[in-house]
Amino acid sequence: MDVNGINRVVSILKKEVKKWDIPVVGVIAMTSKDPFLVLISTILSLRTKDRTTMEASRRLFSLATTPGTMIKLSKTQIEKAIYPVGFYRTKAGSILGICHDLIHKFGSKVPDTMDKLLSLKGVGRKTANLVLILGYDEYGICVDTHVHRISNRLGFIKTKTPDESERALRQKLPKRHWKIYNDLLVAFGQNLCKPVGPLCSQCSLLAQCERTGVKRVYK
């Protein structure tokens, strides 16, 4: 698939996704552009369903919304607030560690560069990209499992890992699509181009899609 093809895909998906829920971190960013809240809710969202993330974020943010107030909570209080998100015990420890670093290394502010964000323990490229995009309105491409899988199925890139996909997309995807690409593909991946059993027969991208690695057409 060439650049014209991906332009068509983005334009079709912008209409299609109106039927589906917005991914949870996008919802949080719409209610608050605070980079700290985006950072924490993104950490909570890793390996966790959107509804669970949303409820856990609400409970946690009712207790604390800044690094200074968050660090006053005990690990047990955070665990209790965020349960049952995936790996809630590890995440509670990460959140406290991140708040400690934000206070002592970054003047209690979430940094606005990729390198500094990646220096925070527990923050990977996906989280850092989302903070830059949603928290600072900067350019970034957040590549998670949906973006990696669907970009390859479409035949737009040919990569083996999400990190490789991010590099390939930064070279090939027109910059005007960068910020919205994750929201579109996550919603599409959760509802139609699913990891197992993509619903190709119902898909409005069928004419464009190379369906790389897809063996069957599911109904």
Ligand code: SF4
């Ligand atoms: Fe995914 Fe199938 Fe649609 Fe291609 S045609 S985008 S593989 S659901």
